[in-house]
Amino acid sequence: MGMKSYRKELTFHTPTRRAFINITPQVEAAVRESGVREGLCLVNAMHITASVFINDDERGLHQDFERWLEKLAPEKPYDQYAHNTYEDNADAHLKRQLMGREVVVAITNGRLDFGPWEQIFYGEFDGRRPKRVLIKIIGE
Numbered sequence: 001m002g003m004k005s006y007r008k009e010l011t012f013h014t015p016t017r018r019a020f021i022n023i024t025p026q027v028e029a030a031v032r033e034s035g036v037r038e039g040l041c042l043v044n045a046m047h048i049t050a051s052v053f054i055n056d057d058e059r060g061l062h063q064d065f066e067r068w069l070e071k072l073a074p075e076k077p078y079d080q081y082a083h084n085t086y087e088d089n090a091d092a093h094l095k096r097q098l099m100g101r102e103v104v105v106a107i108t109n110g111r112l113d114f115g116p117w118e119q120i121f122y123g124e125f126d127g128r129r130p131k132r133v134l135i136k137i138i139g140e
Contacts, residue, residue: 006034006137014127021122030135037110039139044102046132049092051099051123069095092126
């Protein structure tokens with residue numbers, strides 16, 4: 001049995017500037033579609049104002065993330081950032097840097113090999129337009 005490679009893109013268009021979306025079901029579906037039984041699954045945001053990360057799917061925690069990120073990289077005032085000349089999204093770039101670009105999860109026996117409570121999330125920090133997430137799976 002040889003090495004397999006599988007690629008899939010997801011597109012998100014959030015109605016709000018910021019959002020956290022559990023994308024675990026879509027990633028699990030891609031693993032099934034890939035036919036890979038043993039390997040690795042990379043999931044990354046393809047935009048510099050969005051993130052992919054692993055954590056718990058708990059509403060209070062997501063509110064805590066929002067408050068924490070807003071303290072570290074507040075959206076306003078817009079003029080506090082050198083990047084904000086014709087755009088107002090410098091905070092989104094910084095929030096992405098804090099939450100990370102991608103995750104890699106092992107695939108064992110055809111399933112994502114998670115620890116307790118782990119889920120994969122798409123973090124949107126400058127939404128209201130379509131953005132893509134890449135799923136790349138390699139293995140046997």
